[in-house]
Each structure stands twice: as structure tokens, then as C-alpha cells.
Amino acid sequence: xxxxxxxxxxxxxxxxxxxxxxxxxxxxxxxxxxxxxxxxxxxxxxxxxxxxxxxxxxxxxxxxxxxxxxxxxxxxxxxxxxxxxxxxxxxxxxxxxxxxxxxxxxxxxxxx
Amino acid sequence: xxxxxxxxxxxxxxxxxxxxxxxxxxxxxxxxxxxxxxxxxxxxxxxxxxxxxxxxxxxxxxxxxxxxxxxxxxxxxxxxxxxxxxxxxxxxxxxxxxxxxxxxxxxxxxxxxxx
Numbered sequence: 254x255x256x257x258x259x260x261x262x263x264x265x266x267x268x269x270x271x272x273x274x275x276x277x278x279x280x281x282x283x284x285x286x287x288x289x290x291x292x293x294x295x296x297x298x299x300x301x302x303x304x305x306x307x308x309x310x311x312x313x314x315x316x317x318x319x320x321x322x323x324x325x326x327x328x329x330x331x332x333x334x335x336x337x338x339x340x341x342x343x344x345x346x347x348x349x350x351x352x353x354x355x356x357x358x359x360x361x362x363x364x365x
Numbered sequence: 366x367x368x369x370x371x372x373x374x375x376x377x378x379x380x381x382x383x384x385x386x387x388x389x390x391x392x393x394x395x396x397x398x399x400x401x402x403x404x405x406x407x408x409x410x411x412x413x414x415x416x417x418x419x420x421x422x423x424x425x426x427x428x429x430x431x432x433x434x435x436x437x438x439x440x441x442x443x444x445x446x447x448x449x450x451x452x453x454x455x456x457x458x459x460x461x462x463x464x465x466x467x468x469x470x471x472x473x474x475x476x477x478x479x480x
Contacts, residue, residue, distance in 0.1 A: 257407070285467050296369075297457070297471040304467075343408070347467045351396055352423070355407040
């Protein structure tokens with residue numbers, strides 16, 4: 254069965270620090286990859302996505318993610334985090350059907 | 366984008382009772398999805414609901430426990446039946462950004478606590 258692993262459960266950073274959140278999935282076929290973010294008190298919203306093409310994708314608010322097929326990974330990065338990036342981040346994988354498989358989420362706390 | 370609302374936003378229910386959660390979308394959509402997020406765990410798809418047909422349930426979820434209605438293209442309900450404390454979760458509905466896009470918009474969720 255497909256699975257998505259997010260190894261960092263809670264990350265605490267100071268403002269301006271660089272961020273990298275890990276995401277690995279287990280599925281041997283073609284995948285569509287997503288990062289969703291949930292800010293405190295708000296809905297889940299899409300941060301960025303990868304379907305095909307350039308494996309380095311850019312999303313909103315300065316986030317980017319790199320798809321490394323050989324490592325089954327889709328790590329999220331941001332060079333300099335802000336206090337407003339405090340949120341929970343979910344990696345998700347779609348394998349062509351209409352559902353999404355989610356990781357358990359990583360809670361990011363940015364200290365001003 | 367799609368604006369999705371859910372009712373109720375939260376509820377505390379007694380064991381053995383049932384709760385119906387409503388999901389309303391501000392535009393017509395073909396597919397609606399219901400997810401569960403148990404404490405400390407990831408979102409898990411319960412079922413996919415197409416208007417005019419029976420919902421398709423994922424492994425581990427059955428219609429008797431989670432009956433779903435989809436009477437039109439903007440509305441769906443999920444009922445959690447004969448609840449037990451293990452059903453305490455956040456229940457979310459979502460819709461495809463556009464048909465076949467695999468991008469989903471999510472509602473705010475319904476936080477259910479079963480005592």
C-alpha cells in the first residue's frame with residue numbers, strides 16, 4: 254500500500270533560518286506530489302505541487318520543493334522562514350486515482 | 366478556487382449516537398471527498414462521493430458506519446453512526462479544484478469528540 258512519511262514531527266526555528274522538511278513516499282509508479290499547509294485556525298491549503306517536468310517546483314510564499322525520483326522524496330524548503338510560516342505542513346501523494354495519501358504532518362514553529 | 370463550509374464545526378456526542386456532518390460548496394463540483402484525521406495521525410480518505418451514484422468507500426470504511434449522501438453538485442453529508450470514542454477525529458470534506466486536476470480544496474473540518 255502507498256504510504257507517505259514525514260520524519261520531522263515538530264520543527265522549531267528562529268526567524269531567517271533555513272527550512273527543509275522531509276517527505277518520502279512508497280509507490281513505484283507515476284505520482285503527483287503536493288505540499289499542503291494549515292495555518293492556525295485556517296483550512297488546509299495547497300502550497301505547491303509537482304506533476305511532471307522540472308523537479309524543482311516553486312510555490313507560494315517563497316517555498317519550493319524538489320522531487321528526487323531515485324530517493325522517492327519531495328522535500329520542502331524555504332531559505333529564510335518568517336514568524337508567519339508557523340503552521341502545520343502536510344506532504345501528500347496522488348497515484349492517479351482521485352484520492353490523496355497524506356503524511357502525518359510536520360508542525361513548524363518559528364520564533365521571532 | 367472553491368469555498369467550502371462544514372457544519373457543525375465541532376460537537377461532543379455520546380457513545381452509541383449518530384452525527385451528520387454537512388458540507389456545502391459554493392460552486393458545482395463533480396467529486397467530493399470525505400477524510401478523517403485522528404489525533405496525531407494523517408488524513409485518511411473515507412470515501413469519494415459523486416452526485417447521483419453511490420459513494421465509493423476506501424478499505425476499512427463501510428457504508429453502514431459512514432453513510433454518505435450527495436443529493437446535488439454542491440452538497441454532501443457524512444453520518445458517523447453508532448459512535449464510539451475511537452471515532453473522535455476531525456472530519457474534513459474536500460473537492461477537486463477542477464475535475465481530474467488532483468488538487469483538492471478542503472473545508473474547515475468538523476471536530477468530533479465522542480464520550
